[in-house]
Amino acid sequence: MAGTLLPNTEQVVTAWLKSVGFSKVGATLPEDVSQWATDGFLQVTPVGGTPGLYVPIARPVVQLDFWAANTNSAKAPKQRANQYAEQVRQACYQLLNVGVSLVLPDPYKPARIMTAYFLSEPRPIPDPNASYAHYQCDLQVNWTF
Secondary structure: OOOOEOOOHHHHHHHHHHHOOOOOEEOOOOOOHHHOOOOOEEEEEEEEEOOOOOOOOEOEEEEEEEEEEOOOOOOOOHHHHHHHHHHHHHHHHOHHHOOEEEOOOOOEOOEEEEEEEEOOOOEEOOOOOOOEEEEEEEEEEEEEO
């Protein structure tokens, strides 16, 4: 039954972020920092939006959390976490990254990202773990299946 289930926003945004070059993306930050310390982690959380009234289009707002860690130091790699956010912002401006079809894992139907853009500037979030850096912003995505 390949391609029979409808995708959700978390799946679509995760697939899009992976398609623009981020390998460590998901809804939950892994507890084992060694799994993401080298490449960072992008956390995806749908927080709102307005679906299309007459057309099957989703227009969610997604909170993106950008994580970076220093496993050998207590100094947080703030510039690296911020750089992940800026790389996603630049991906939004690249025409080859919008209007693209995304193949999702079976049994989900493919989805199409039509637009993606930041609604807020990346903001630093203080973290009690001194070796973690955390930035956050809101992303608006328009997608359909």
